[in-house]
Amino acid sequence: MSVLIFVDQSEGHIKKASFEALTYGVKVAEQLGTTAEALVLGSVSDDLASLGKYGVKKVHQVNNASLNQLDAQVYAKVIAEAATQSGATVVVFSHNQTGKAVAARVAVRLKAGLVAGACALPDTSNGFVVRKTVFSGKAFANVSITSAVKVISLNPNSYTTIAGEGTAEVNPLSIAVDAPKVKVTAVNKVSGEVPLTEAEIVVSGGRGLKGPENWGILLDLAKELGAATACSRPVGDAHWRPHHEHVGQTGVQVAPNLYIAIGISGAIQHLAGVNRSKVIVVINKDPEAPFFKAADYGIVGDAFEVVPKLTEEIKKLKAK
Amino acid sequence: MKILVCVSKTPDTTSKIAFTDGNTKFDENGVQWIINPYDEWYSLVRAIELKEKDPATIVHLVTVGGADTEPIIRKALALGGDEAIRINTDNSDSYYIAAQIAAIAKDGYDLVFTGKETIDYNGSSIGGMIAEMIDAPYISLATKFELNGTTATVTREIEGGEEIAEVALPAVVSCQKGIAEQRIPNMRGIMAARTKPLKVVEPVAADALTAIVSFEMPPAKAGVKLVSPDNVAELVKLLHEEAKAI
Structure with missing residues (x-):
């Protein structure tokens, strides 16, 4: 035994x-x-x-x-x-x-x-x-x-x-190994990216960011935190972000120490994919966004103003 | 080419999850049932696409469940597929369920497609178990699938990227986002589905090796602490000192 x-x-x-x-x-x-x-x-x-x-x-x-x-x-x-x-x-x-x-x-x-x-x-x-x-x-x-x-x-x-x-x-151990029937011909790893399912911190964006061209503020924050990036289903479906970033019930389920949701309303399907996160932070300009009910910390405010400030404050914290 | 697509009945993604009988049973009250999204959107549609490319392809659907699964199977047939098989038994143990499907799958199928998981039990286990039971290779979490005669080229998800692999048929493949685009059944499909054969077969003898004892809901959150957008420093302080998350 x-x-x-x-x-x-x-x-x-x-x-x-x-x-x-x-x-x-x-x-x-x-x-x-x-x-x-x-x-x-x-x-x-x-x-x-x-x-x-x-x-x-x-x-x-x-x-x-x-x-x-x-x-x-x-x-x-x-x-x-x-x-x-x-x-x-x-x-x-x-x-x-x-x-x-x-x-x-x-x-x-x-x-x-x-x-x-x-x-x-x-x-x-x-x-x-x-x-x-x-x-x-x-x-x-x-x-x-x-x-x-x-x-x-x-x-x-x-x-x-x-x-x-x-x-x-x-x-x-010497154990006989059969000839494989699956032959790997190529491996494409996204270099420099933190794998989503292994990440301690995940920074995730939704439709509130309005378009793929606005993802810079989110990427800056993720970089500062050493976080993986994720997105909501509408964002993945609209091809603003690669589909492997889609977290939720029908996407990837994550359970990081910290999940920061930016401009995501928090549909029940999205929450299902993230509610095992230890700490959830929600940034959304709509105080009625259902995500606030599932969050530990929240800021009701414009992501385009709040997120760059957050990145700055984290920089300051790390410099201490 | 003969393809077997495994289809499961699950509660709709918007369903409120609750339990009855002292938390031992899923509360079906007011629950809308759907085809497991991974089965419908990805594995079934990819099989239909392969049939559209090569009309000689045969696509069979299989489900394990009682008569109450038939509306779901008809809906799946409305999307496509030649006929469906319902194995008339109800069980939550993956070994038992896989043994039922394996008994069908060993009957001359070149390919068995499953969704990457069901959205109710989230086991990701049935595909691997079927593959072991019929002694076939298994590619899990496939995001692309192309046939080339007696082999297939499959892209699968790995941590932080993807891997492209050649696999000999017959094989079992679990499908996820990327492999096909979601479709909506049209009127012609819905009409045709009514007359497509739906065979009901009785289960084969197999052991159930697990059983659900009870369910629990996750503890409720204590409530959100709101921070002013003009005081982002306060949020960082809370995350650092109180939550110890950064």
Whole structure:
């Protein structure tokens, strides 16, 4: 019996969401009175032994070059095999892009019940019940997993990473890797941009900004805060901003520490995508905008005046 | 080319979410039901586009649910597709549902399309599970999809960008924004949908590995603290000292 945490990497670097999954998985192991181990696929330039600081004693690595690209079918077979070899009864993923591709397949291979999008530690007082977000963040469901082996994928930004001291033993695993049926031919990363789902701060704009030519004030603010940029659905639909920036029920769901909404009225569908944010700031000239009801802080005022001032004040704060 | 499009019934995006029976059941009172937007706008429309390009393409729709899902399936058929299959069972466990669809999907389909997730349970799991059950490759979160004979070129979302991949068919693909443009059914489509075959099949034996114990609403916000637009410095101070968000 143990907890196995899948650690996701991209171009040799471990993703932030995986540190959350590690912290979470170690806590689950503590609850169950067992040990937590990590699993990394492919070649990694980051120091794997240092993952011990999240509380794992062992990091298994299947270092096969064909695992540097994601083929969910190939990944699932390797992860399920590693889980079986290490006697894992719980397998933890981040519910990020890789987790969404792989966790469900692993669950089938292990005939394990899956809770996808978990946001809290399991309640083991009566069975094994995991809370997850449903209705795109409008509510939570407590889901009982009844199978012997359990798979959990953890919503990014829903569990705080705790790093302490410690080093882990790195254990090379030799597991046969199938030839991939998915061949990645190109990768286009928007350089210099903070990925929306991993961002601590998100600055988002709506129709109140009147046109794509006015986005400069928002970009300046985002730059000053090291924030990712996002937009409402009408803005994405009008192609003022790229569609991957659209947050809301039918777009990306985010849960940053700080969400700043500029010129967004706060339709119920938009709120569903952002209401797990820890702190919400709304800037809107309409005091009746429904978004104020969901906000922690607000300014009723003209974005074109308020936003540049806000950028200036943040500059001042950082200079202190 | 034979395509299976998975369609799910979900509450309308504007629905007020509430629960009954001691928070164990979703309150369906006054809820408008729609086709899950990701299924309708993206996977179904992309399948219809592929059929328009190559009329020999067969598009089947599949849904898992009781007779109350039939209006949704008819609406989907009004957009396009040759026939629909309803698997007559109701369950919230993704393994059980995927097993039902996999039993259909293994019957000679080259492609299985799903939406990237349903807007009610947000699992993003059914596509991956079907793929594992029928031993096919799976591309999740696709924003572009082009067929080239026995392979497809798919663009998928990754953190901070996108990846273009070649995949061998048969394959399972979860679709999202970008892959197709939303359509509205026309009168001809609505009329044609009435006579399209809608087969009802009974579920295959499968285990449910999870069950919803209860629902909860998120805690209400304490209320907004308003700051004067002439005192932006105060907002920054609050965010820094009180909220510790910057």
